[in-house]
Amino acid sequence: MTDPKTRVEQLRRELNDHNYRYYVLNAPAIDDREFDTLMHELEDLERAHPELDDPLSPTRRVGSDLTKGFEQTQHIYPMLSLANTYSPDEVDQWLERTRAALPGENVDIVGELKFDGTGISLVYEHGRLIRAVTRGDGTVGDVVTENVKTIRSIPLQLRGTGWPEFFEIRGEIVMPWAAFQRLNEERAFNEEPLFANPRNAAAGTLKLQNPAEVARRGLDAYLYYMLGDNLPCATHYDNMLRAREWGFKVSTRMTLLRSVEEADAYIRRMDTERKQLPVATDGLVFKVNSLRQQLNLGFTAKSPRWAIAYKFAAERARTRLLSVSFDVGRMGTITPVANLEPVLLSGTVVKRASLHNEDIMRQLDVHEGDMLYVEKGGEIIPKIVDVDTGARTPGAAPVRFVSHCPACGTPLVRVEGEAAWVCPDRWGCAPQIIGRIEHFVGRRMMNIDGIGEETAATLFAAGLVRDIADLYSLRPDRLIALEGFGPRAAERIADGLRASLNVPFERVVYALSIPGVGETTAKKVARAAADIDRLMAMTEQELTAIEDVGPRIARSIVDYFAEPDNRDIIERLRAAGLCMAMPERDASDCTDRLGGKAFVISGVFEHHSRDEYKALIERHGGRNVGSISKKTDYVLAGANMGPAKLEKAQKLGIPVIGEDDFLAMIAE
Ligand code: IVH
Numbered sequence: 001m002t003d004p005k006t007r008v009e010q011l012r013r014e015l016n017d018h019n020y021r022y023y024v025l026n027a028p029a030i031d032d033r034e035f036d037t038l039m040h041e042l043e044d045l046e047r048a049h050p051e052l053d054d055p056l057s058p059t060r061r062v063g064s065d066l067t068k069g070f071e072q073t074q075h076i077y078p079m080l081s082l083a084n085t086y087s088p089d090e091v092d093q094w095l096e097r098t099r100a101a102l103p104g105e106n107v108d109i110v111g112e113l114k115f116d117g118t119g120i121s122l123v124y125e126h127g128r129l130i131r132a133v134t135r136g137d138g139t140v141g142d143v144v145t146e147n148v149k150t151i152r153s154i155p156l157q158l159r160g161t162g163w164p165e166f167f168e169i170r171g172e173i174v175m176p177w178a179a180f181q182r183l184n185e186e187r188a189f190n191e192e193p194l195f196a197n198p199r200n201a202a203a204g205t206l207k208l209q210n211p212a213e214v215a216r217r218g219l220d221a222y223l224y225y226m227l228g229d230n231l232p233c234a235t236h237y238d239n240m241l242r243a244r245e246w247g248f249k250v251s252t253r254m255t256l257l258r259s260v261e262e263a264d265a266y267i268r269r270m271d272t273e274r275k276q277l278p279v280a281t282d283g284l285v286f287k288v289n290s291l292r293q294q295l296n297l298g299f300t301a302k303s304p305r306w307a308i309a310y311k312f313a314a315e316r317a318r319t320r321l322l323s324v325s326f327d328v329g330r331m332g333t334i335t336p337v338a339n340l341e342p343v344l345l346s347g348t349v350v351k352r353a354s355l356h357n358e359d360i361m362r363q364l365d366v367h368e369g370d371m372l373y374v375e376k377g378g379e380i381i382p383k384i385v386d387v388d389t390g391a392r393t394p395g396a397a398p399v400r401f402v403s404h405c406p407a408c409g410t411p412l413v414r415v416e417g418e419a420a421w422v423c424p425d426r427w428g429c430a431p432q433i434i435g436r437i438e439h440f441v442g443r444r445m446m447n448i449d450g451i452g453e454e455t456a457a458t459l460f461a462a463g464l465v466r467d468i469a470d471l472y473s474l475r476p477d478r479l480i481a482l483e484g485f486g487p488r489a490a491e492r493i494a495d496g497l498r499a500s501l502n503v504p505f506e507r508v509v510y511a512l513s514i515p516g517v518g519e520t521t522a523k524k525v526a527r528a529a530a531d532i533d534r535l536m537a538m539t540e541q542e543l544t545a546i547e548d549v550g551p552r553i554a555r556s557i558v559d560y561f562a563e564p565d566n567r568d569i570i571e572r573l574r575a576a577g578l579c580m581a582m583p584e585r586d587a588s589d590c591t592d593r594l595g596g597k598a599f600v601i602s603g604v605f606e607h608h609s610r611d612e613y614k615a616l617i618e619r620h621g622g623r624n625v626g627s628i629s630k631k632t633d634y635v636l637a638g639a640n641m642g643p644a645k646l647e648k649a650q651k652l653g654i655p656v657i658g659e660d661d662f663l664a665m666i667a668e
Helices: 004-024 033-050 059-064 090-101 177-189 198-206 211-216 236-245 260-276 291-297 360-364 428-441 455-462 468-473 476-480 485-502 505-511 519-529 532-537 540-544 551-562 564-576 610-619 642-651 659-666
Strands: 072-074 110-117 119-124 129-134 140-142 164-175 220-227 255-257 281-288 306-312 318-329 334-345 348-354 371-375 381-388 596-603 636-639
Touching: 004 033, 004 140, 033 059, 033 072, 072 642, 090 110, 090 260, 090 281, 090 291, 090 306, 090 642, 110 164, 110 220, 110 236, 110 260, 110 306, 119 198, 140 642, 164 198, 177 198, 198 211, 220 236, 255 260, 260 281, 260 334, 281 291, 318 428, 334 371, 348 381, 360 381, 371 505, 371 532, 428 455, 476 485, 485 551, 505 519, 519 532, 532 551, 532 564, 540 551, 551 564, 596 610, 610 659, 636 642, 636 659
Parallel strands: 596 636
Antiparallel strands: 072 140, 110 255, 110 281, 119 129, 119 164, 164 220, 281 306, 318 334, 318 371, 334 348, 371 381
C-alpha cells in the first residue's frame, strides 16, 4: 500500500491537473463523479493526517466560513486604468503616435479582449499563490486571497517550470453569463435585489465574507498582465504564453498585430466573436508588445502610454416579434411580454423580452411581426428598447393591450395615475393565487422548504391549496397521493411548515402579499402595530403616521384587511399557530452576555437583518453606536463593509467580528 504522504501528493497533483483541464482548457479528462471520488479520497486522507495539511491543497477550494473583514495592503506596482476610446480611428491615431515616439523602430501590438469584471492582482512566490488583492483605490487594495482561492481556474500551485521566484500577474475576475443568470434567477426567487450586470456580480461576490458562498457562485478569471523583475521573456505576448503554460487562463483571442490594417480587422472580427463568448467583454485592449518599448513610452499620471482600450457600443440585438403574451403577477398586475425569434445577445439566447406596460408599448408603437431591438439590463428578462419601423410589413396591425385577464377572463382595471392594468379577481385568478403561495413560502418570507413555483402550481391544480392558509392543513397522505411526491418530499414540506411557525411577525406581514407592502414597509408596519389585531384595526391616518407609509400604501392596507376573505385567512393562520405579534420584551429573553459593550454594525448579513442584530445587541445587554471610535468595543461586519470603516477599525485595534462570532457570543 502507498504511504499516505505519497498518495496525498499524487491526488493533489492529479486533482490540480483535472482542474486545469476542466477550468482552463475546457477539456476534462474524467467525469464529475470520478473527480468527486478522487476529491473525497483526498479529503479523507487529509482529515486522517493533519500533519500533511497544505493551505493550497485543492480541497481548500471549497472555502471555509471563517473569513473576517478584509485586510488591506499596498500594491507593489500601482494598479492604473487605461485610456479609452470608442472610435477605431483613435486607435489608429494612438498607434501612429506610438510609432512616432519610437522613431526607426518596429512596433508590434497585441490585441486583447477587455473583460468586463473586476481587476485582481495575484502574487506568486516559489510558484505558489501567496496573495490576491483587489484594485481598491489603485494604491491600496483589499486582500481577498481566501475568496480568490475558490476560483478553480486560478492556479494555487503553478505548473511546469521557468516561473520567476517572485512575480505578480494581473487579470480580471469575471462572472460568466450562465452563472450570472443563475444567480439572478435565484435572487429574484428570493426577492433579493438583482445584480445589474456580471461586473457588479463579480465585484460583489469577491467581497463576500463567506468563501463557501463565493465558491458556489462560479467566478472565473482571465489573466492579461505580468509584472516583476525577472520575467521570462522580453515581450508581453511571450510572457502571456508562458503564463498559459504555468496554468493561467489567458484568452485565446489574444493576437499579435503588425499594422493599422490588422488592428482594424481585429476590431471588426472581435465585435462579432465576442457575442459568442461565455463572459462579458466591454471592448478591446491594444498593448505595445515589447517590454523595452513599454518602458520607453512610460505612463501618464493615470494610465500607461503603451496601451489603449477600445470600448464597444452597448450591445443590442435585432429580432422578429412572434407574438405578445400578457403575464399575470401575484398582485394581478399584467405585464406585456414580447415572444421573439430566438436571438443571441451578450452570451445568452433571448426568446422573451419585457414590453413593461401599456404606455411604453404604445410609445414603442409595436406592430405584429415587427423587427425589434432588445437590450439586456440588469433584469432577468431583457427589454425591448426600439422598433425598426422601416422593416415593418405593410398593413401589419398594431399590437393591442388586452382588455380582459388572459388567465381568468375578468375585465382588467386600471388604477388612476398608474401605468399598470390589474386583474381584480384576487380569489379566482390562478396565476395570482399561485404567485401568492409562491411568495408566502419564499426564503425571505415564511421560508418553507420543499415548495417552489412548480409545487405551488401542482398543489393549487390538485385543489389542495387554494390560499396560503390552506398550506397549514395539508395532509401528508394527500400529498403522497400526488404524482412526483414521495414520503420524503411530504416530510420536507411538513418540516418546513412546522419551522415556519417561528418566523417573526414582521415576515408574516410581508408574506401576506398586501399590495404595495414590500419587505421594509412590512417591518415598519409590524413594529408600529405590534400585533395583528391592532394592524387590522388601524385607520389610514394612523398608518400614514408610520415612516415610509404614504397614503397609497395606507389605503391598500386598509382595503386588504377590509376584505372578508383576507380576514378569514388571517384567522386560519392564527389558528395554525403563526406569530401574530412582535415578541414581548420579556425579562427572561434578556441577558447581560454582552455586558454593556458598544457595537457598530456594518455591511449586509446572511442570518438576520441589521435591525434584528441591533435588537439582539440590546436584548443581550450591549449598546448600538453609530460610528467607530475609540469607545467602540466590536465591529459586527457583514458582506460589503466599507473599506474606510474597516481601515478605521483596524487602526484603532477594534476587533472586527462576523455574524457567526457574534451569534456565538450571545449563545447560551
Ligand atoms: S491591462 C496598466 N488588459 O480594464 C494597464 N486591462 O479600464 C493594465 N481590463 O483596470 C490593464 N481587460 O481591470 C488590461 N485585457 C486587458 C483587460 C484589462 C479588462 C480592465 C482592468 C483595468 C481596466 C482599465
